[in-house]
Amino acid sequence: MSKRHIVFIVNPRSGIERQKEISHAIDAHLDSDLYTHEIRLTEYAKHGTLLAREAAAQGAYAVVAVGGDGSVNDVVHGLAGTDTVLGVIPKGSGNGMARTIGLPLTTDEAVKVISAGKTLAMDVGYANERIFISNAGVAFDALISKKFAKSEKRGLAVYSWLVTKHMWLYKTWNFHIEIDGKIMNERAFMVVVANGTQFGYNFRIAPMASYTDGLLDVIIVRRFPKILGGIIALRAMTGTIDKSRYVRHFTGREMTISHPQLRLMQTDGDAHECASSITFRIKPGAQRVIVP
Numbered sequence: 001m002s003k004r005h006i007v008f009i010v011n012p013r014s015g016i017e018r019q020k021e022i023s024h025a026i027d028a029h030l031d032s033d034l035y036t037h038e039i040r041l042t043e044y045a046k047h048g049t050l051l052a053r054e055a056a057a058q059g060a061y062a063v064v065a066v067g068g069d070g071s072v073n074d075v076v077h078g079l080a081g082t083d084t085v086l087g088v089i090p091k092g093s094g095n096g097m098a099r100t101i102g103l104p105l106t107t108d109e110a111v112k113v114i115s116a117g118k119t120l121a122m123d124v125g126y127a128n129e130r131i132f133i134s135n136a137g138v139a140f141d142a143l144i145s146k147k148f149a150k151s152e153k154r155g156l157a158v159y160s161w162l163v164t165k166h167m168w169l170y171k172t173w174n175f176h177i178e179i180d181g182k183i184m185n186e187r188a189f190m191v192v193v194a195n196g197t198q199f200g201y202n203f204r205i206a207p208m209a210s211y212t213d214g215l216l217d218v219i220i221v222r223r224f225p226k227i228l229g230g231i232i233a234l235r236a237m238t239g240t241i242d243k244s245r246y247v248r249h250f251t252g253r254e255m256t257i258s259h260p261q262l263r264l265m266q267t268d269g270d271a272h273e274c275a276s277s278i279t280f281r282i283k284p285g286a287q288r289v290i291v292p
């Protein structure tokens with residue numbers, strides 16, 4: 001049997017030590033009787049999409065995103081429409097997708113999972129034409145993604161500080177929302193369309209979401225007394241946010257979220273400009289992913 005080829009995509013900005021750690025883990029734990037491999041370094045943001053597309057075109061069995069949800073998102077954009085499998089070594093700060101599928105967070109263990117090669121077909125979300133794996137959102141989470149991207153430092157402490165600081169000033173909007181034909185207007189602090197359960201750091205905005213149910217989950221956090229912000233955050237950390245009286249939850253296959261002033265959204269933690277109306281869709285089982 002011919003060996004399967006795996007391409008690992010690494011952001012060199014993560015540092016030489018981390019690159020060495022990844023190389024050692026691959027040498028130690030990737031079964032060389034079954035796999036050949038190469039490591040490709042990204043040269044700029046989103047370069048992972050191009051590298052993944054090239055790898056798939058050259059017949060790679062798998063492309064492994066070494067990083068967080070942003071890196072996974074880049075790779076999945078490149079693999080769209082191909083049979084090449086996605087692998088993940090969780091080296092981001094929040095690692096929302098990796099935590100959702102229960103991947104080990106250490107490099108050695110993550111490489112062992114890749115070597116074992118068990119896969120499942122994962123649903124892929126679309127926000128207009130843009131892919132998301134974990135979640136997409138149009139309100140407070142989009143603002144935090146933008147602020148987090150500008151921050152020099154990463155990590156839970158920075159993320160928590162940004163949420164706490166901006167929550168007090170944030171003004172809710174009255175969104176027009178249509179979910180599989182059902183129309184509603186909601187004054188919301190957050191409207192998140194989720195495929196995975198969390199933003200990262202175990203902050204579970206959609207604890208009921210599944211990568212294999214063929215559905216998107218819509219979480220609407222309504223206007224709430226800001227003094228209760230800590231309690232809502234605690235509910236997210238304990239996986240009970242849907243039990244809050246300020247939270248509404250729906251599932252569907254297609255939904256549109258609109259507001260005349262809407263300009264900013266996030267997909268997998270990456271903030272970008274958007275139109276005033278966004279349509280979200282799910283492609284069930286569109287991407288095979290290596291799982292524990």
Ligand SMILES: Nc1ncnc2c1ncn2[C@@H]1O[C@H](COP(=O)(O)OP(=O)(O)OP(=O)(O)O)[C@@H](O)[C@H]1O
Pocket residue numbers: 010011012013042043044045046047048066067068069070071072074091092093094095096154200268269270
């Ligand atoms: N060489 C590079 N130079 C600049 N940016 C890069 C380079 N390679 C990758 N990137 C970008 O860096 C971002 C890395 O995001 P990633 O999600 O992997 O890390 P993170 O934000 O720390 O983790 P998480 O999303 O889990 O919090 C991606 O948007 C990717 O496009």
